[in-house]
Amino acid sequence: MSLVALSRKKSPWLLHFETGGCNGCAIEVWACLTPVYDVERFGMVNTGNPKHADVLIVTGCVNARSGRVLRNLYSQMPEPKVVIAVGVCACTGGIFHDSYNLAPGADRAIPVDIYIPNCAARPEAIIDSVLHAVDLLEEKGRSYDARRS
Amino acid sequence: MIGKTVIPFGPQHAVFPEPFHWRLVMEEERVLDAIPGIGYMHRGIEQLATRMEFAKTLFLAERVCGICSFMHALAYAESLEKLMDVEVPPRAKYLRTIWAELARLQSHLLWIGLAADAFGFESLFMQAWRVREYVMDMVEFTEGGRVMTSSVTIGGVRRDLHEEAIEFLLENLDKLEVGFEEVYQVFTEDPLIKHRTVGVGILSKEDSIRLGAVGPTLRGSGVAQDMRMLGYAAYGELEFQPVVEDSCDSYARMVVRLKECFQSINLIRQAIKKLPDGDVLVKVRGKPEGEVVTRIEQPRGELLYYIKANGTKSLERFRIRTPTLSNLPPLMHMIKGACLADVPVITLSIDTCIACTER
Ligand code: SF4
Numbered sequence: 001m002s003l004v005a006l007s008r009k010k011s012p013w014l015l016h017f018e019t020g021g022c023n024g025c026a027i028e029v030w031a032c033l034t035p036v037y038d039v040e041r042f043g044m045v046n047t048g049n050p051k052h053a054d055v056l057i058v059t060g061c062v063n064a065r066s067g068r069v070l071r072n073l074y075s076q077m078p079e080p081k082v083v084i085a086v087g088v089c090a091c092t093g094g095i096f097h098d099s100y101n102l103a104p105g106a107d108r109a110i111p112v113d114i115y116i117p118n119c120a121a122r123p124e125a126i127i128d129s130v131l132h133a134v135d136l137l138e139e140k141g142r143s144y145d146a147r148r149s
Numbered sequence: 150m151i152g153k154t155v156i157p158f159g160p161q162h163a164v165f166p167e168p169f170h171w172r173l174v175m176e177e178e179r180v181l182d183a184i185p186g187i188g189y190m191h192r193g194i195e196q197l198a199t200r201m202e203f204a205k206t207l208f209l210a211e212r213v214c215g216i217c218s219f220m221h222a223l224a225y226a227e228s229l230e231k232l233m234d235v236e237v238p239p240r241a242k243y244l245r246t247i248w249a250e251l252a253r254l255q256s257h258l259l260w261i262g263l264a265a266d267a268f269g270f271e272s273l274f275m276q277a278w279r280v281r282e283y284v285m286d287m288v289e290f291t292e293g294g295r296v297m298t299s300s301v302t303i304g305g306v307r308r309d310l311h312e313e314a315i316e317f318l319l320e321n322l323d324k325l326e327v328g329f330e331e332v333y334q335v336f337t338e339d340p341l342i343k344h345r346t347v348g349v350g351i352l353s354k355e356d357s358i359r360l361g362a363v364g365p366t367l368r369g370s371g372v373a374q375d376m377r378m379l380g381y382a383a384y385g386e387l388e389f390q391p392v393v394e395d396s397c398d399s400y401a402r403m404v405v406r407l408k409e410c411f412q413s414i415n416l417i418r419q420a421i422k423k424l425p426d427g428d429v430l431v432k433v434r435g436k437p438e439g440e441v442v443t444r445i446e447q448p449r450g451e452l453l454y455y456i457k458a459n460g461t462k463s464l465e466r467f468r469i470r471t472p473t474l475s476n477l478p479p480l481m482h483m484i485k486g487a488c489l490a491d492v493p494v495i496t497l498s499i500d501t502c503i504a505c506t507e508r
Pocket of ligand 1: 026059087089120
C-alpha cells in the first residue's frame with residue numbers, strides 16, 4: 001500500500017458544512033468530534049479547509065444560495081472524496097420538503113454517497129457512516145490510482 | 150495611502166457550525182464596515198406554518214433551531230394556550246421549567262466550547278463539550294431524545310418524571326456542577342482568555358438600549374432584563390435574579406453566560422424540590438382564534454412569537470423574532486473598528502444562531 005493510500009485509510013479529514021436546516025444535526029456532528037463520541041480515535045480531524053478534506057459532511061436542507069456554496073466546496077476538494085448527507089433534511093428535505101425555496105435533498109446539488117436519515121441523526125449513526133466512508137474512500141482511491149497510473 | 154480591501158468572512162468557517170457571512174471592509178488591520186450577508190439558511194417556515202395544521206406546526210416551530218428547540222416549542226405552546234384559554238396543570242409547568250433550564254445549560258455549554266475554540270484553546274473546547282454530555286444524558290433520559298424531544302405539547306407536556314428520573318437528574322447535576330466548576334475557573338482566571346476578551350467589542354449601556362440588544366448581550370452591558378422575570382411556566386414561583394455584569398465587553402458577556410449555568414443548575418434543583426403532584430396534560434379542543442404575542446427568554450435572549458389565527462385549521466400569520474436578529478445591529482456596531490483577528494471572538498460573543506434568524 002502506498003503512503004497516500006495508507007493515509008487515506010488511517011486519517012481521513014472531515015469537512016462539515018451546514019446548508020440550512022435547524023442546526024440540530026450540525027451540533028450532533030460536532031458532538032461526534034468531542035471526547036464522549038470521539039471520532040478522532042479513527043484519525044479523523046475536523047478541518048475548515050476544503051482542499052485538505054477527504055470526507056464532506058452535509059447537514060440541513062439545500063436552498064439556491066447555500067447550494068452554490070456547497071458545489072463550490074465540493075469542487076475544491078481533491079479526488080477521491082466521499083459525501084455524507086446527515087439528517088433527513090439533507091436526504092430528502094424532511095419537514096421542510098414542500099417549502100417554496102428548497103431542493104429536496106443535498107443530492108440535487110452534489111453527488112451523495114451515504115445517507116443517514118433521522119431527525120436529528122444520532123451520533124452513533126454518524127460514527128457508523130464515517131466508518132463506511134473510510135471503506136468507500138479506500139475503494140475510490142484504488143480506482144483513482146489505477147486510472148492515474 | 151493604502152486603499153480599502155473587502156474580505157469575505159464565511160459562509161463556511163471552521164469556528165461556526167453555521168453558514169455565517171460577513172463582508173468586511175478593511176483598512177490595513179482595522180474593520181471599517183461590516184456587511185452581513187444572510188439567506189443561506191432560509192427555509193420559509195413562516196409561510197409553511199400557514200399551510201400546516203396548527204397542531205403540527207408545533208413540530209415545525211421546534212425545528213426553527215436545533216440548539217434551543219425546546220424553547221421554540223415552549224413559546225408556541227404557550228401562545229396557543231393563551232389563545233385557546235387552556236390552563237396548564239401545575240406539574241406540567243414545573244416540568245417545562247426543568248427542561249427549559251436543561252436546554253439553556255446545553256446551549257450555554259455549547260457556546261462556551263465554541264468560544265474556547267475561537268481563542269484557539271482546543272483542550273478547553275473538548276472539556277466544555279465533555280461536561281455538556283452530562284446535560285445531554287439528562288435530556289435523553291427524561292425527554293427521550295437528544296435534540297428533537299417534542300416533549301412539550303399544547304395543554305401540557307407529553308412525559309412525566311418518575312422517581313428514577315428525578316434521582317438520575319439530581320445525581321447528574323452534582324457531577325455537572327463539579328465538572329463545570331473546573332471549566333469556569335479556567336475561563337475566569339486564564340490570562341490568555343482575558344487577553345482576548347477584556348476590552349474587546351465594547352457595547353456601552355446606552356448603545357445596547359438604543360440598538361435593541363437582548364439577553365446576555367444586554368445583561369453584559371449592565372441592564373438587568375430577563376424575560377423569565379415575567380413568570381411564564383413556573384418561573385414566577387422560583388427564586389432568582391438576572392445575572393448582570395457591567396464591564397460592557399466580550400468578557401462580561403462571557404461571564405454572564407458562565408454564571409447563568411450555575412443559576413440554571415440552581416433553578417432545576419429548586420423546581421425538583423417544589424415539584425407538585427398531579428396530571429401533566431389536559432385535553433384541548435377547538436380551533437384557535439385571535440391574536441397573541443408571547444415573549445420568553447431563550448439562551449440567547451428574548452424570543453418573540455406573534456400568532457394570528459382565524460378559527461380554521463391552520464394559522465393565518467406566524468411571525469417569529471429571534472434574539473440573534475435583535476443582536477445583529479449591536480454586533481455591527483461592535484465590529485466597526487475592531488482588528489480582523491478579533492472578528493470571530495466578537496461575533497461569537499453575541500452567540501449567533503443563524504438558523505433562528507433566517508428561519
Ligand atoms: S434533520 Fe431535523 S435535526 Fe437535522 S437539520 Fe433537519 S430539522 Fe434539524
